[in-house]
Each structure stands twice: as structure tokens, then as C-alpha cells.
Amino acid sequence: MQTKVPVRKRSSLKAKYKQSVLRIESKVIKCPKCEMTYASTSLNDVSMHDKYHNLHLRGRNWSSNWGIVVKDNVGNLPKSKRIPLSVQSTRSSKSNGSGNEYIAMIRPNATAEVKATLEIMGIVNNELNAPHDENDFWTDEKGQGRAFVYVKDNKAVAVVTMEILKPGRGRWMVYETKSIVDGMRPNFTLGISRIWVCRTQRANGIASMLLDVAREHTIYGKEVNKFLTAWSQPTESGGKLASKYNGVIHKSGKLLLPCYV
Numbered sequence: 056m057q058t059k060v061p062v063r064k065r066s067s068l069k070a071k072y073k074q075s076v077l078r079i080e081s082k083v084i085k086c087p088k089c090e091m092t093y094a095s096t097s098l099n100d101v102s103m104h105d106k107y108h109n110l111h112l113r114g115r116n117w118s119s120n121w122g123i124v125v126k127d128n129v130g131n132l133p134k135s136k137r138i139p140l141s142v143q144s145t146r147s148s149k150s151n152g153s154g155n156e157y158i159a160m161i162r163p164n165a166t167a168e169v170k171a172t173l174e175i176m177g178i179v180n181n182e183l184n185a186p187h188d189e190n191d192f193w194t195d196e197k198g199q200g201r202a203f204v205y206v207k208d209n210k211a212v213a214v215v216t217m218e219i220l221k222p223g224r225g226r227w228m229v230y231e232t233k234s235i236v237d238g239m240r241p242n243f244t245l246g247i248s249r250i251w252v253c254r255t256q257r258a259n260g261i262a263s264m265l266l267d268v269a270r271e272h273t274i275y276g277k278e279v280n281k282f283l284t285a286w287s288q289p290t291e292s293g294g295k296l297a298s299k300y301n302g303v304i305h306k307s308g309k310l311l312l313p314c315y316v
């Protein structure tokens with residue numbers, strides 16, 4: 056009798072322990088705002104989600120020393136007056152602006168700003184399901200491209216990476232069907248490798264402004280026409296932006312987007 060008591064106790068404890076483990080393991084949830092799936096019972100997962108969530112929704116903290124300001128006081132202009140930026144005066148300077156909204160170009164040799172931008176690109180590539188290793192063209196000093204961020208209230212809320220295209224990469228895409236037009240090899244000068252705006256700042260014209268400024272500053276001293284700027288596999292929302300920004304109507308009546316491979 057006496058010997059059976061501890062045995063019974065042990066086995067009931069074991070059963071309880073098993074139950075609680077099962078319950079804990081099943082707490083994998085998907086955040087409805089940032090769509091990250093994570094285990095709410097894992098401290099590591101919770102802190103990773105917090106970081107991802109904040110960046111995804113509100114952007115990344117940005118030091119006022121990072122980047123060359125290529126467009127200052129952007130947010131002070133009403134949306135209707137913001138486009139095209141090419142006809143407004145642009146202050147190119149090595150010092151940063153005082154306004155709380157500006158566009159900065161990333162310097163490849165400035166480690167801290169490159170690292171911060173790569174962190175944003177991690178989020179962007181996750182959202183786009185895109186490869187994470189396509190940054191050399193803007194991180195290398197001799198790279199054929201540039202990255203730009205839109206800074207608002209000390210946060211980088213949007214990013215664009217632009218690459219200079221070699222001939223032969225241009226294609227036309229039919230907007231409706233997403234199919235590539237056979238046999239056409241248009242020459243485009245710039246490729247929009249990635250463009251992303253944090254969730255809370257979308258639909259304010261930020262992506263369009265970033266593109267305008269990026270076309271002006273990717274090639275030193277040469278503004279590239281928007282119709283010579285192509286998209287890399289546009290997403291659903293990217294396609295809508297592209298159709299408004301630089302889609303062209305073909306004589307067949309179809310809307311075509313400039314793209315590249």
C-alpha cells in the first residue's frame with residue numbers, strides 16, 4: 056500500500072506534464088497585421104515577431120547622420136503638388152536636412168546605413184518572397200545601382216533599390232494577363248529591383264515620390280525618363296503602381312508595363 060502511493064503520484068504528475076507540453080506546443084499563431092506565423096509561447100519567437108511587426112508596420116529607426124539627403128521637406132508639399140519632383144529644385148548636399156520628411160541615398164561605404172537598409176530589405180524580401188542576395192549592385196562601391204530610403208519622423212518608412220540595366224534585359228508585360236510579349240527586347244535604362252512602403256504609410260504617394268527621386272539620382276548627373284524605368288516581376292500592388300506610374304497603352308488597346316529579367 057505504502058509503496059503504491061508514490062508510484063501513483065509520479066504517474067499522475069507525468070500525465071499532467073505531458074498535457075501541458077501539448078497545450079504549449081499548439082500555440083502557434085499568425086499575426087493578422089504583419090502575417091508572421093510564430094509560437095506565442097517562445098520568448099525568442101515573441102521578440103522576433105515584435106521586431107518584425109514594428110518594422111513592417113512603421114519602418115525602421117533612422118539616424119539623421121545616415122545617407123545623403125537628395126530631397127528635403129518632401130512631406131510639406133500637398134500630394135497633388137508632389138509629382139513630378141523633377142521640375143522642383145533639388146538640394147543635393149552632404150549634410151542632412153532639418154525637415155522631418157526627406158529622401159536619402161545610401162552610401163555604399165557607410166557601414167551603419169548599409170546595415171540598417173539591409174535589415175529593411177530582409178523584411179521586404181520576406182514580404183515579396185524574393186531572393187535575399189540581390190543587393191550587391193547598391194552595397195558595393197563599384198556596383199551598378201543605388202538604394203534610397205524615405206525618412207519620416209526619424210524612421211525609414213520606405214525603400215527602393217535601382218539597378219542600371221545592360222541592354223537585352225527589357226521586356227513588355229501585358230498588365231491584364233501578366234504575360235511577356237514575344238520577341239520584343241526594348242532597351243530600358245533603370246530597373247526597379249525592390250520597392251516597399253511600410254504598411255501604415257501606403258497610399259500617400261510615397262512610392263511614386265521615391266521613384267521620381269531615384270530616377271534623378273541613380274546615375275550621377277543624369278535624370279532617367281520614367282518610361283525608361285522597368286519593373287522586376289511586379290506584385291499585385293506593384294502592378295497597380297506600375298500601371299499608374301509608367302504603363303503604356305499599346306495600339307491593340309492593351310496596357311503594357313515596362314519590365315526586365
Ligand SMILES: CC(C)(COP(=O)(O)OP(=O)(O)OC[C@H]1O[C@@H](n2cnc3c(N)ncnc32)[C@H](O)[C@@H]1OP(=O)(O)O)[C@@H](O)C(=O)NCCC(=O)NCCS
Nearest residue numbers: 251252257258259260261262263289290292293295296299
Ligand atoms: C506597391 C507599393 C510600393 C505602393 O506604395 P504606395 O506608397 O502606397 O504607392 P503610391 O501611393 O505612390 O501609389 C501611386 C498610385 O499607384 C496606384 N497604386 C499603388 N498601390 C496600389 C494598390 N495597392 N491598389 C491600388 N492602386 C495602387 C494608385 O493609383 C496610386 O495613386 P492614387 O493613390 O492617387 O490612386 C506598396 O503597396 C508596397 O510596399 N507593397 C508591398 C511591396 C510590393 O508589392 N512592392 C512592389 C514590388 S513590384
Ligand SMILES: [Zn+2]
Nearest residue numbers: 086088089108
Ligand atoms: Zn505582427
